[in-house]
Amino acid sequence: MELKNKLIAITGAAQGLGFAMAKSFAEVGANLALIDMQEEAIEQAAEAIKKLGVTARGYAVNVTDESAVESTFNQITADFGQLNGLINSAGIMRDGMLLKVKEGKIVDKMSKQQFQSVLDVNVTGTFLCAREAAAKMIETGSEGVIINLSSVSRGGNMGQTNYSASKSAVATMTVTWAKELARFKIRTGCIAPGLVNTAMAAQMRPEMREKFLQSVPAGRLAEVDELGHAARFIFENDYFTGRTLELDGGTRV
Numbered sequence: 001m002e003l004k005n006k007l008i009a010i011t012g013a014a015q016g017l018g019f020a021m022a023k024s025f026a027e028v029g030a031n032l033a034l035i036d037m038q039e040e041a042i043e044q045a046a047e048a049i050k051k052l053g054v055t056a057r058g059y060a061v062n063v064t065d066e067s068a069v070e071s072t073f074n075q076i077t078a079d080f081g082q083l084n085g086l087i088n089s090a091g092i093m094r095d096g097m098l099l100k101v102k103e104g105k106i107v108d109k110m111s112k113q114q115f116q117s118v119l120d121v122n123v124t125g126t127f128l129c130a131r132e133a134a135a136k137m138i139e140t141g142s143e144g145v146i147i148n149l150s151s152v153s154r155g156g157n158m159g160q161t162n163y164s165a166s167k168s169a170v171a172t173m174t175v176t177w178a179k180e181l182a183r184f185k186i187r188t189g190c191i192a193p194g195l196v197n198t199a200m201a202a203q204m205r206p207e208m209r210e211k212f213l214q215s216v217p218a219g220r221l222a223e224v225d226e227l228g229h230a231a232r233f234i235f236e237n238d239y240f241t242g243r244t245l246e247l248d249g250g251t252r253v
């Protein structure tokens with residue numbers, strides 16, 4: 001898909017990878033619908049993107065809220081008259097061990113809330129936005145692309161029961177949607193980064209971060225621009241669908 005003058009919606013676009021991907025798409029002339037629950041920050045992000053010479057609007061919405069997501073996608077197509085792509089970048093991490101054991105005694109458990117909150121944003125939010133975006137693409141007869149953000153953690157990472165489960169779920173939904181939506185000329189793709197240089201990575205304890213880096217053959221974190229480049233590749237290559245692109249510096253075993 002040629003990105004110039006296309007309309008791409010990006011969730012989690014107020015900062016981090018979502019914002020970096022928005023910049024990367026604006027640089028090749030795509031217009032952007034930027035979605036995030038941070039009201040002020042998403043307006044600022046839209047202003048910054050507009051300075052790159054494209055049209056951009058911010059939409060303040062919690063991606064776990066079904067009716068808010070529905071009305072947001074109605075509003076996006078009312079505002080722009082088209083929708084050609086969605087990148088599901090909104091995501092959270094709430095790490096913890098399944099059980100904490102000291103001297104043979106259980107001292108803590110991952111709470112249901114800690115587990116569920118991550119599934120709600122990373123899986124349900126991705127599902128709701130993809131469902132509404134696909135509906136709009138079909139209704140407006142637009143070819144389209146949907147990208148989900150997985151992670152190297154999808155293989156099962158210590159301290160990340162919730163996050164790993166969510167990131168393997170989005171990789172699987174990518175495959176399902178490729179099969180279901182191909183007849184509407186909608187492709188899907190998933191990106192599974194290792195650790196990227198963003199606020200999310202900064203939440204990691206320094207010793208964990210150091211340990212993680214030792215397992216990265218590339219010897220460094222990914223830069224946000226490299227994620228933008230990967231997302232553009234998925235959009236621009238019409239034979240790419242249903243697969244996860246592993247952008248992890250060789251980390252995965």
Ligand SMILES: NC(=O)c1ccc[n+]([C@@H]2O[C@H](COP(=O)([O-])OP(=O)(O)OC[C@H]3O[C@@H](n4cnc5c(N)ncnc54)[C@H](O)[C@@H]3O)[C@@H](O)[C@H]2O)c1
Pocket residue numbers: 011012013014015016017018035036037038061062063064088089090091092121125149150151152192193194195196197198199200201
């Ligand atoms: N940064 C990394 O190293 C890394 C690695 C692998 C995968 N990922 C994935 O990439 C995606 C983006 O990560 P990031 O580093 O940019 O994170 P980030 O924390 O910097 O940004 C996430 C954005 O999502 C928004 N958001 C969170 N919950 C939301 C909700 N319920 N509704 C609407 N918006 C919401 C936040 O406000 C924030 O702007 C996430 O899905 C993450 O799991 C990140």
